[in-house]
Amino acid sequence: MEGIIRVLVAKPGLDGHDRGAKVIARALRDAGMEVIYTGLRQTPEQIVSAAIQEDVDVVAMSILSGAHNSIFPKVVGLLKKQGADDILIIGGGVIPNEDIPYLKEQGIKEIFTPGTTTKEIVEFIRGNI
Amino acid sequence: MDIEKKILEGDKRACARLITLLENGNEEGIQILKKLYPRSGNAYVIGVTGSPGSGKSTLTYKMVKELLKTGKKVGIIAIDPTSPFTGGAILGDRIRMNELSLEKNVFIRSMGTRGFLGGTSRATTSAMAALDIFGCDYIFIETVGVGQSEVEIVRLADTVLMVMVPNMGDDIQAIKAGILEIVDIFAINKSDLDGSDKTKLEIEMNLDLNREMDYRPPVLQVSASKNTNIDILIDEIFEHRKYQENTNILRDRRINNNKEEIIKLVEEELLKIIYNKAIEGDVLRELAHKVTNRETNLYDARDKIISLLIKNKKESF
Numbered sequence: 001m002e003g004i005i006r007v008l009v010a011k012p013g014l015d016g017h018d019r020g021a022k023v024i025a026r027a028l029r030d031a032g033m034e035v036i037y038t039g040l041r042q043t044p045e046q047i048v049s050a051a052i053q054e055d056v057d058v059v060a061m062s063i064l065s066g067a068h069n070s071i072f073p074k075v076v077g078l079l080k081k082q083g084a085d086d087i088l089i090i091g092g093g094v095i096p097n098e099d100i101p102y103l104k105e106q107g108i109k110e111i112f113t114p115g116t117t118t119k120e121i122v123e124f125i126r127g128n129i
Numbered sequence: 130m131d132i133e134k135k136i137l138e139g140d141k142r143a144c145a146r147l148i149t150l151l152e153n154g155n156e157e158g159i160q161i162l163k164k165l166y167p168r169s170g171n172a173y174v175i176g177v178t179g180s181p182g183s184g185k186s187t188l189t190y191k192m193v194k195e196l197l198k199t200g201k202k203v204g205i206i207a208i209d210p211t212s213p214f215t216g217g218a219i220l221g222d223r224i225r226m227n228e229l230s231l232e233k234n235v236f237i238r239s240m241g242t243r244g245f246l247g248g249t250s251r252a253t254t255s256a257m258a259a260l261d262i263f264g265c266d267y268i269f270i271e272t273v274g275v276g277q278s279e280v281e282i283v284r285l286a287d288t289v290l291m292v293m294v295p296n297m298g299d300d301i302q303a304i305k306a307g308i309l310e311i312v313d314i315f316a317i318n319k320s321d322l323d324g325s326d327k328t329k330l331e332i333e334m335n336l337d338l339n340r341e342m343d344y345r346p347p348v349l350q351v352s353a354s355k356n357t358n359i360d361i362l363i364d365e366i367f368e369h370r371k372y373q374e375n376t377n378i379l380r381d382r383r384i385n386n387n388k389e390e391i392i393k394l395v396e397e398e399l400l401k402i403i404y405n406k407a408i409e410g411d412v413l414r415e416l417a418h419k420v421t422n423r424e425t426n427l428y429d430a431r432d433k434i435i436s437l438l439i440k441n442k443k444e445s446f
Binding site: 003004006025026028029030031032033034035036037038039042045046049050052053054055082083084 | 130141142144145146148149153211212215216217218219220221223224227230231236237238239241243
């Protein structure tokens with residue numbers, strides 16, 4: 001039996017806008033993936049704990065509050081500490097282009113800004129795990 | 130990662146990896162489970178069933194929170210439906226249990242049904258075994274929640290808890306559908322709502338009418354959101370466990386469950402073999418054509434396929 005791709009869709013920090021995350025979650029489900037959606041106001045520790053227990057292939061974080069530069073790397077760091085750096089980490093939301101290089105340096109494989117099609121995201125995941 | 134070594138050390142990542150391997154039918158995972166199987170059998174399993182929206186996740190969260198006070202290690206398997214069309218799923222039960230994510234003594238795993246009917250998933254028992262080996266004292270299995278057709282949970286759980294809500298027509302339906310026979314504890318959640326007393330009364334009346342019982346299931350009124358009577362619910366689970374242990378019912382129940390599980394695994398394996406043989410040389414497709422053209426019939430088609438597996442059955446084709 002083949003494995004099904006498991007994705008954790010997480011909303012870190014205090015950002016309450018979850019429509020985008022839910023759209024992604026549904027798109028990934030429609031693409032045959034299992035999506036663990038943990039809801040709003042997740043701390044980096046909660047995200048990492050869930051990622052470990054659920055043995056996900058991908059952690060997809062959505063932030064619209066501007067806190068991405070501090071929160072995203074924190075999650076990457078915690079995952080590394082747990083020996084889970086084989087997990088594909090992607091992000092999306094309201095993220096200025098000039099921040100993207102820094103985030104990629106920190107270990108976020110790709111950032112998907114507004115306007116990205118769900119198709120692109122699905123194909124990226126399939127091509128990178 | 131040395132999963133065998135690490136899972137016995139209580140490493141969560143190792144436990145999680147093992148569950149994934151088992152869920153995917155991976156041979157390495159199965160070998161590990163075979164080796165460590167003697168170390169399982171300690172966990173007490175509570176099946177949580179009930180209609181969608183009855184508050185199973187929130188109630189499970191509150192029950193586990195209560196149980197943690199006793200210093201026990203708890204595992205939760207939360208099952209959600211897999212789309213029959215896309216094969217994907219949204220597993221959202223963790224949302225209700227966020228606070229438990231960081232508890233050292235809690236392990237939560239979300240699973241999709243992956244085509245399995247009956248409220249659980251094919252790999253639920255394997256995941257249970259992994260959590261057992263990992264060291265869980267209690268395991269909660271939260272089913273999909275389709276109500277009446279959720280008979281699978283009986284085959285897995287030591288105690289079956291049914292969560293109901295006041296005034297949903299479902300309650301009466303569930304009672305009529307013979308659910309009474311499989312439920313060990315009834316919990317009317319959201320009991321602050323109107324109709325809670327009436328619902329309790331209706332269940333009690335049906336219990337009076339319906340069966341010869343050695344152990345009458347308690348009907349509790351709780352509120353997960355308001356934290357009402359969660360401690361009483363936990364006590365009833367303990368009571369039921371004590372009763373089953375003292376009367377040896379628990380052992381018989383588990384023997385029966387394992388019997389069912391063995392049959393289930395045999396069926397799966399046989400089907401795989403038959404299906405593979407029938408696909409070879411397009412036998413199945415040809416037969417389907419022939420049946421439709423009335424060149425043969427369904428029963429002879431059946432025999433033809435069986436003959437691929439069992440040599441001496443006569444082919445009447």
